[in-house]
Amino acid sequence: MSKQFADLGIQESIIKALDGLKIVVPTEIQQKTIPLLLSNTNDFVGLAKTGTGKTAAFGLPLLQLIDTNIPVIQAVILVPTRELGHQIFSNLEAFAKYLPEVSIAATCGGIPIKPQIERLSNPTHIIVATPGRLIDLIQRSAINLKETKFLILDEADEMVTILKEGLDEIIAELPKNHKTFLFSATLPGTIKQLIQNYLNKNVVQVSADMQTVGNQGIDHQYIVVDPIEKLDVLMHFLTSKEGERGIIFCKTKAAVNKLAKNLAINRFSSGALHGSLSQGIRDRIMEQFREGHINILVATDLAARGIDVKEISYVVNYHLPDVYEVYVHRSGRTARAGAKGLSLTVLQQEEVAEIADFEAALGIKFTKFQKPTAENIEENNALLWAKQIFKTKPNHEVSADFKNKVKTIFHHLTKDELIEKLLANQLLQTKADSNAAKPVKKFKN
Numbered sequence: 001m002s003k004q005f006a007d008l009g010i011q012e013s014i015i016k017a018l019d020g021l022k023i024v025v026p027t028e029i030q031q032k033t034i035p036l037l038l039s040n041t042n043d044f045v046g047l048a049k050t051g052t053g054k055t056a057a058f059g060l061p062l063l064q065l066i067d068t069n070i071p072v073i074q075a076v077i078l079v080p081t082r083e084l085g086h087q088i089f090s091n092l093e094a095f096a097k098y099l100p101e102v103s104i105a106a107t108c109g110g111i112p113i114k115p116q117i118e119r120l121s122n123p124t125h126i127i128v129a130t131p132g133r134l135i136d137l138i139q140r141s142a143i144n145l146k147e148t149k150f151l152i153l154d155e156a157d158e159m160v161t162i163l164k165e166g167l168d169e170i171i172a173e174l175p176k177n178h179k180t181f182l183f184s185a186t187l188p189g190t191i192k193q194l195i196q197n198y199l200n201k202n203v204v205q206v207s208a209d210m211q212t213v214g215n216q217g218i219d220h221q222y223i224v225v226d227p228i229e230k231l232d233v234l235m236h237f238l239t240s241k242e243g244e245r246g247i248i249f250c251k252t253k254a255a256v257n258k259l260a261k262n263l264a265i266n267r268f269s270s271g272a273l274h275g276s277l278s279q280g281i282r283d284r285i286m287e288q289f290r291e292g293h294i295n296i297l298v299a300t301d302l303a304a305r306g307i308d309v310k311e312i313s314y315v316v317n318y319h320l321p322d323v324y325e326v327y328v329h330r331s332g333r334t335a336r337a338g339a340k341g342l343s344l345t346v347l348q349q350e351e352v353a354e355i356a357d358f359e360a361a362l363g364i365k366f367t368k369f370q371k372p373t374a375e376n377i378e379e380n381n382a383l384l385w386a387k388q389i390f391k392t393k394p395n396h397e398v399s400a401d402f403k404n405k406v407k408t409i410f411h412h413l414t415k416d417e418l419i420e421k422l423l424a425n426q427l428l429q430t431k432a433d434s435n436a437a438k439p440v441k442k443f444k445n
Helices: 012-020 028-039 054-065 082-095 114-120 131-139 160-171 189-198 227-240 253-265 279-290 324-331 354-362 374-391 400-410 415-437
Strands: 044-047 075-078 104-107 126-129 150-153 179-184 204-207 218-224 245-249 270-273 296-299 312-317 341-347
Touching (some): 012 054, 028 044, 028 054, 028 204, 044 054, 054 075, 054 082, 054 150, 054 179, 075 131, 075 160, 082 279, 104 114, 104 131, 114 131, 131 160, 179 189, 227 341, 227 374, 253 270, 253 296, 312 324, 324 341, 324 354, 341 354, 374 415
Parallel strands (some): 044 179, 044 204, 075 126, 150 179, 218 341, 245 296, 245 312, 312 341
């Protein structure tokens, strides 16, 4: 029989909040982590894939370890992005619903610092911060970490570069006897070095199996395309997923912008997300995605950190990731909280051989996604063209005389006849464009 949170040592007031959130059975990483953190005896490293409940794994015991009689910052949670920081802050607030005496604050970059400084002038027990903003607060003498007991590094593998530059400055502000809890989806060499340099030599390490509640429902598939048909194949797939939410990952900001523009032209409900956008725009797009006003996010890897939307039914790797760890983070956006999901990777023929390497490194199995036929794509593009016409706003500046001339041309046609002729014309135009785009074969004399 599965363990319950009470069996792990979690107090009744927190369990009551979990019940309200419909969180009843602990995930594997939670079962392994919570009792160890509650014992508060060693530094800790937790390895688990994205979507397995790491926030609750460290958040629940942390809430319980806070001494509310002492109005000082007792725990610092470092995260790679503001989006993830906001998500963790919201989760902790929900977990602490019946612990009103616990004070939690978010101090992340991308928004004005003055309100955060004002917030920190009030008693605070836990802060969720991005490294850059925390260092800024330290340099301004706006934060006191002299009595902080716990430092949590969440998604550490996504913060390696930032931590290399600023972790010494942060740790210098903490008492020597503080505990460090590090969580990561992967364990590259840079993280091993960080553990060796900053954590106690008696550090306890646990890992959750690949087949966890958050990941066993992912269906890993790949599709092989020619570069010229890549966008058309993607749009055919997206049409088949109409009404469902998904994320498309690209390697670069330029690729995100280009793809998002093409999807918008074809009337897909989508938005772009990357680091060069202002924080206000990123927040607005994320809110539209969470609220279901847009169904598709086109994003870079770092920009998508902190997206914790349970109803994401698919992820598309529009470009194959360079490293295995990135694939783990991408695919982990879907099949959250025990749901099912699809992770589809779009490949060119020369990249197919790499699939076996990803399978061996990650312990997963890819299957081949059925590629649509040329006729399927042609029909889908015609449907997209029809939707474009339907969603086009009338141009009221066109003169009545010109409108009448056009009406005269079509006046003897029935509605069905007009549709047939328009469709035939569109299909002929599509074929002409396709033929024009094909490379010209050169023959030797």
